[in-house]
Amino acid sequence: MKLKTEVLIVGGGATGVGIARDLSLRGIPCILIEKGDLASGASGRNHGLLHSGARYAVTDPQGAIECISENRILRRIAPHCIEETGGLFVSLPEDDLCFRDQFLQSCEAVGIPTRLLSRDQALSIEPELNPELLSAIEVPDGAVHSFKLVMENAMDAEKMGANLLLHTELTSLLLNKNKVNGAKAKNLISGEEYLIEPSFLVNATGAWANQFLRLAGLKIEMALSKGSLLITNQRLNQRVINRCRPPSDGDIIVPNETVSILGTTSVRSDEAENFETTPQEVSLLINETSRLIPSVQEVRLIRAYAGIRPLLQSAGVNGDRAISRGFTLIDHEARDGVKNLISITGGKLITYRLMAEKTSDLICEKMGVRIPCSTHLTPLSGATQASDVKTQLKKLNPTLSKEKKEILCDCELVERGEVERILIDCKLKEPLDILRRTRLAKGTCQGGFCLYRLLGVLHERGMVQKDSSNLLKGFLEERWKGIRPILWGDALKEEELIEGIYKGIFNLTPTHPSPLEEGQGGGARH
Amino acid sequence: MHYDLIVIGMGLSGLMAAKTATEAGRKVLIIGKGIGGLALFSNSIDVLGIPSLAGPETKSLKDDLSQWILDHPNHPYGKIGAEKIEEALSSFNALFPPPYTFQAKNGSNSLLPTGAGTFRPTYLIPSTMMKGTTIKNKKILLIGFKGYKDFYAQQLADSFLCRAVTLSLSGMSQAEINSTTLARWMEQPTFREWIGTEIKKQILNEELVGFPAVLGLKDPMGVRKDLEKRIGLPVFEIPALPPSIPGMRIFRRFKERLIQRGVTFLLGHSVSKAYVNRERCERIEVLNPPLLTSYTADCYILASGRFMGGGLKADREKISESIFNLPLSQYEVREKWFGDSFFDDHPVHGVGISTDSTFHPIDESGRPILENVWVAGTILAHHHFIQEKSREGIEIATGYWAAKQGIDSL
Numbered sequence: 001m002k003l004k005t006e007v008l009i010v011g012g013g014a015t016g017v018g019i020a021r022d023l024s025l026r027g028i029p030c031i032l033i034e035k036g037d038l039a040s041g042a043s044g045r046n047h048g049l050l051h052s053g054a055r056y057a058v059t060d061p062q063g064a065i066e067c068i069s070e071n072r073i074l075r076r077i078a079p080h081c082i083e084e085t086g087g088l089f090v091s092l093p094e095d096d097l098c099f100r101d102q103f104l105q106s107c108e109a110v111g112i113p114t115r116l117l118s119r120d121q122a123l124s125i126e127p128e129l130n131p132e133l134l135s136a137i138e139v140p141d142g143a144v145h146s147f148k149l150v151m152e153n154a155m156d157a158e159k160m161g162a163n164l165l166l167h168t169e170l171t172s173l174l175l176n177k178n179k180v181n182g183a184k185a186k187n188l189i190s191g192e193e194y195l196i197e198p199s200f201l202v203n204a205t206g207a208w209a210n211q212f213l214r215l216a217g218l219k220i221e222m223a224l225s226k227g228s229l230l231i232t233n234q235r236l237n238q239r240v241i242n243r244c245r246p247p248s249d250g251d252i253i254v255p256n257e258t259v260s261i262l263g264t265t266s267v268r269s270d271e272a273e274n275f276e277t278t279p280q281e282v283s284l285l286i287n288e289t290s291r292l293i294p295s296v297q298e299v300r301l302i303r304a305y306a307g308i309r310p311l312l313q314s315a316g317v318n319g320d321r322a323i324s325r326g327f328t329l330i331d332h333e334a335r336d337g338v339k340n341l342i343s344i345t346g347g348k349l350i351t352y353r354l355m356a357e358k359t360s361d362l363i364c365e366k367m368g369v370r371i372p373c374s375t376h377l378t379p380l381s382g383a384t385q386a387s388d389v390k391t392q393l394k395k396l397n398p399t400l401s402k403e404k405k406e407i408l409c410d411c412e413l414v415e416r417g418e419v420e421r422i423l424i425d426c427k428l429k430e431p432l433d434i435l436r437r438t439r440l441a442k443g444t445c446q447g448g449f450c451l452y453r454l455l456g457v458l459h460e461r462g463m464v465q466k467d468s469s470n471l472l473k474g475f476l477e478e479r480w481k482g483i484r485p486i487l488w489g490d491a492l493k494e495e496e497l498i499e500g501i502y503k504g505i506f507n508l509t510p511t512h513p514s515p516l517e518e519g520q521g522g523g524a525r526h
Numbered sequence: 527m528h529y530d531l532i533v534i535g536m537g538l539s540g541l542m543a544a545k546t547a548t549e550a551g552r553k554v555l556i557i558g559k560g561i562g563g564l565a566l567f568s569n570s571i572d573v574l575g576i577p578s579l580a581g582p583e584t585k586s587l588k589d590d591l592s593q594w595i596l597d598h599p600n601h602p603y604g605k606i607g608a609e610k611i612e613e614a615l616s617s618f619n620a621l622f623p624p625p626y627t628f629q630a631k632n633g634s635n636s637l638l639p640t641g642a643g644t645f646r647p648t649y650l651i652p653s654t655m656m657k658g659t660t661i662k663n664k665k666i667l668l669i670g671f672k673g674y675k676d677f678y679a680q681q682l683a684d685s686f687l688c689r690a691v692t693l694s695l696s697g698m699s700q701a702e703i704n705s706t707t708l709a710r711w712m713e714q715p716t717f718r719e720w721i722g723t724e725i726k727k728q729i730l731n732e733e734l735v736g737f738p739a740v741l742g743l744k745d746p747m748g749v750r751k752d753l754e755k756r757i758g759l760p761v762f763e764i765p766a767l768p769p770s771i772p773g774m775r776i777f778r779r780f781k782e783r784l785i786q787r788g789v790t791f792l793l794g795h796s797v798s799k800a801y802v803n804r805e806r807c808e809r810i811e812v813l814n815p816p817l818l819t820s821y822t823a824d825c826y827i828l829a830s831g832r833f834m835g836g837g838l839k840a841d842r843e844k845i846s847e848s849i850f851n852l853p854l855s856q857y858e859v860r861e862k863w864f865g866d867s868f869f870d871d872h873p874v875h876g877v878g879i880s881t882d883s884t885f886h887p888i889d890e891s892g893r894p895i896l897e898n899v900w901v902a903g904t905i906l907a908h909h910h911f912i913q914e915k916s917r918e919g920i921e922i923a924t925g926y927w928a929a930k931q932g933i934d935s936l
Contacts, residue, residue, distance in 0.1 A: 278861075279860060286842075406675055407675070407702070416675075455678070456675070456678025457678075459681035460678060460681075460692065465684055467684065468643070468684065468685070469642060473869070476869075487864055488840045488841055488842050489839075489841060489842075492833050492840045492874075493833045493834045496834045497768075499912055500563065500566065500567045504915075505767075505770075506640045506642035507646035508642065508869070
């Protein structure tokens with residue numbers, strides 16, 4: 001299929017969908033292609049922190065200013081994706097109090113409001129904190145539901161006419177000296193091929209930036225840094241808890257709905273895909289974050305996961321923690337003489353909107369039009385929906401409503417109706433994508449039971465035909481990546497149960513042929 | 527209170543041990559936190575279903591076992607021997623007289639359809655499931671129930687290339703439909719009459735009707751017979767997600783027999799401490815707050831299961847045995863407990879208690895540690911029951927033989 005558009009955006013992370021929404025609000029037509037699902041890269045694999053900027057105040061004041069400004073904008077335009085928890089920077093006896101003073105001064109300099117709390121004040125509002133703490137500084141950190149934020153941006157852009165093609169991979173670029181004339185793409189599920197002819201092309205592929213640029217014979221200096229995180233099966237803290245010391249491994253615990261997220265590590269990675277959390281990282285995260293909240297040592301973990309940060313390199317900097325977490329907008333016309341190609345990379349989830357604004361501004365400038373950005377003023381359309389406590393509780397616990405419901409996921413109380421609604425509304429072609437759109441399989445058993453049930457529902461809806469054990473195996477392998485690093489204690493017991501079901505009762509094996517292809521004559525066919 | 531023999535653990539191995547001891551005329555106490563994997567995983571009796579052996583439906587299980595024992599002398603089966611494994615299985619079978627029996631087809635493994643649309647090699651099959659072994663050559667209608675989320679007839683029908691009907695139970699007033707609710711309903715003639723009529727209307731040219739394994743707890747053969755009469759076709763059961771109704775049937779039967787024979791049955795209790803003096807267990811304590819009770823016996827059978835059962839514990843650094851702190855077979859650091867793929871044969875599953883040939887626990891040098899304690903069931907080392915499809919076989923055979931050894935010492 002041949003498609004013409006003004007702007008082709010490659011990458012369905014926060015930045016890509018942010019650009020799609022920004023351009024759509026400006027009335028500029030665009031197509032977005034994403035080789036996986038929305039937010040399947042770093043946008044969906046982070047700690048969901050609504051940065052106040054305080055973390056960067058000392059080391060990167062410019063980054064801190066961007067954070068606090070975007071923090072305020074997001075509270076306005078996306079209140080439904082945010083929990084206004086507040087945050088603390090906790091000083092422990094082994095931490096240098098000079099850093100604390102420097103931290104307070106730097107926050108003041110960049111306009112981040114702070115309040116110094118005594119040990120007792122801090123413990124009275126966060127009783128799980130390490131009682132050895134010396135003091136804590138209150139900052140306006142928060143928690144953000146990152147996938148929801150990406151989805152909402154995407155839905156808004158679509159409503160305004162943007163064309164989002166998921167599971168569609170860029171396969172080649174048609175170059176003509178100083179211009180990209182077209183892009184070839186392929187839908188990885190249906191196999192359909194596209195020839196897209198845009199006036200401008202935006203590379204918003206994050207960690208995959210150089211894979212994209214290779215198609216144009218270009219390259220940027222970029223480092224990939226893996227950050228691993230752990231999810232606890234209960235919420236340990238009300239506020240975001242940070243360690244008041246220079247940025248380091250295991251210095252943050254972010255509350256997120258019913259869980260807490262322990263983060264993070266920073267390990268240089270060669271690949272943008274196929275990475276996992278190592279047991280060493282798990283031990284390091286537990287040991288470090290348990291200095292902030294001691295019960296981390298005992299609490300049950302439900303999953304480990306990792307994301308890849310794309311970091312822009314500049315000469316003479318040592319260590320990835322020192323590389324700027326700021327973003328870079330590259331006009332390849334100025335840099336490489338390719339007129340209509342732009343790369344936007346680096347940055348953080350919280351600055352996605354600003355990154356989209358700057359990219360869209362550059363496109364407008366190249367187009368020779370002056371349409372101002374309005375994403376900082378226009379709330380996401382979901383922001384106006386009612387979300388009072390009663391409605392939320394009902395959604396959370398279907399037993400409160402009178403209707404009889406079939407709960408597929410017992411850990412997270414996800415009911416069948418919700419799953420079926422999403423399957424229909426989102427026209428999902430890839431069954432695994434449902435897992436990003438519901439709480440299904442996010443609870444203690446990590447899908448041990450509900451993945452099987454989801455498959456049953458897919459069969460009943462006719463979305464899966466014939467033998468589906470390969471799909472089930474795919475689910476189980478995906479699940480395995482997240483739980484393998486944390487298998488001890490109760491999680492190990494649960495694993496014995498899950499293996500007993502799938503490898504035991506159901507005899508699923510990696511090489512097992514489908515039941516009727518064992519060369520013993522079909523039999524039951526009729 | 528003093529007993530001849532105390533069994534710690536009420537899974538299949540513990541029950542087998544208690545049965546064996548009480549049938550030898552001994553005074554027995556059995557203590558269990560729960561009923562182990564029985565109510566979760568057990569449907570039929572797996573003994574050895576390794577596909578790398580000659581394969582199911584080809585060789586007799588006895589030949590498979592003999593070969594396996596030659597190749598794996600350390601395996602619990604290696605300590606017992608093929609003949610005596612059969613003896614143990616016969617003892618289990620004796621508990622299930624007709625009509626609800628467990629039988630092997632031609633003395634070898636059969637492929638039984640499962641609730642995931644796969645087949646599993648298994649040995650002793652309960653009467654209600656036997657016809658499932660013939661589905662490859664028959665036209666099948668599969669029955670599911672709307673709102674019953676642990677079995678999806680359409681999914682199975684897509685795998686087995688047959689037809690499915692999912693019945694709506696909206697007439698029944700129940701918030702949630704699970705295996706236990708369905709099994710209870712199945713015991714009511716009015717319910718059977720209703721679904722029987724509904725199913726009969728749906729029959730086209732089918733020859734067999736498959737249900738999830740929920741055909742009642744107390745009298746599955748009666749339930750099946752009645753359904754067959756109403757539908758007009760033979761009926762069989764297919765294993766579903768846990769809990770397992772067929773497993774509960776096994777437990778019920780054991781409990782009935784053991785209580786009848788005077789075994790003291792302590793379900794829902796766990797052993798909090800064992801007192802050992804000069805290589806003998808002197809007594810155990812059972813804490814059931816606020817009560818702390820001591821029991822003594824001449825011999826003890828440890829059948830406390832693995833991690834789920836609580837027999838083994840794992841923290842971030844190490845694995846340990848919960849009651850006697852017995853030494854475990856060699857194992858690696860945590861990083862190596864599990865393989866990269868879910869389907870790997872994970873090294874952690876081979877960890878357990880090493881014993882001598884009489885199931886006495888031994889230390890690193892191979893010397894018996896406790897002269898009046900015998901170990902049975904999945905807590906034993908050197909087997910991978912999930913991979914081997916040997917769960918029930920190991921439980922039955924080791925429970926039987928550990929108890930025999932205990933009795934012989936009295």
